Amino acid sequence: MDWDRYDAALFDLDGVLTPTALVHMRAWDATFTALFRARGIEPPYGDDDYFRFVDGRPRYDAVRAVLASRDVVLPEGSPQDPPGDGTVHAVGNAKNAHVLRLLAAGVEAYPDAVALLDRLAAADLPCAVVSSSRNARAVLDAARLTDRFRLVVDGVVAARERLAGKPAPETFAYAARALGVPADRCVVLEDAVSGVAAGAAGGFGLVVGVDRGAGADALRAAGADVVVTRLTDLVGP
Template structure:
């Protein structure tokens, strides 16, 4: 089955990374689960243990420290903000975020990552057409993941969490990182497509006025993606490689 896109209408495609190009969203999910299961147990907060829904409701698609902060708020917990240089052992928002990143980095090093076959199919299709492409990810691990997946040489423009931090750009669901990706590609957002698996990322694409926002349902649910502003929802990016 294909969702027919007239790619002649669009100059560029801007891809989220984790869960869209690579199955690393699952690795992130496990890292967040391990982090907060340990943390809540340590703090004696066992009445509401960490659940998979917490990832989608409070963390998915957001910059790392925002995810920590928003999850803690869901449990009426607060921590000092700290600094990005905090060690992973620090009892701060940044410390917990860095601890989560250690979990993720260890899993990536141990297991590697293969891109979704359907996503590679779409990348090949867009390359043949000459469509400009970029990665826009909240993760500071994006360059490492792209390299591990064998995709690094496909993207001249990568706007990741480090780029956003250096430029002072707010993370998703604000549209700023996607707009920065479009700016770096030299395209008008109205003539570009955003491809996202997270509610926060879909909301960012919608808020940025992009010509088409594609929700990729890897588990969050088609209804939630549509409600956040997805114009269409697919389960595999190969569905977008057809032609009108």
């Protein structure tokens, strides 16, 4: 692709830059499997639920979406609820506790992501991370990627600025404005269907679907202009 046509790159984090999407996937599986067993919820939670209802969404939105898929309603509670299964926030906080335990083992960036970031740095193209995760900065620090980005728009920023989460385009639009780059001059790079949908809804110059498991057809159906399996496919030799 011709990167000279664009003035900024907006990266999702988990699954695009780092394999931490697998960490989140395992944490959600443990959380919902325990919840469903305790409450007799059927059918059991599975990988298809992750890609349909969870991947790329803010934590509590993901809880609501999965519960709604089983016609289950829990009280909202508050973000201060301890991990458990009594409220939406308690379920989300139980998932986060799993994530923090798994992240303690360490994080390595995808080599193809590092190669693309090297190329964009050489071209002095501004890069931002746009993630639904409230742990994004900790993941970037652990993966030694923090200095690669001029801006991080994460779940903490989204909550502070009252930005709707993916699949709404608001977090990507916020990042573009903060970088001072028009949306149609930005490339969005996403591995989640909800994130691709957010990019497509925001009028961005190019939406790249990075297929780390969601499936090329699903990413294209959500609005990806191009789908790759490796980020190095986006640079020349």
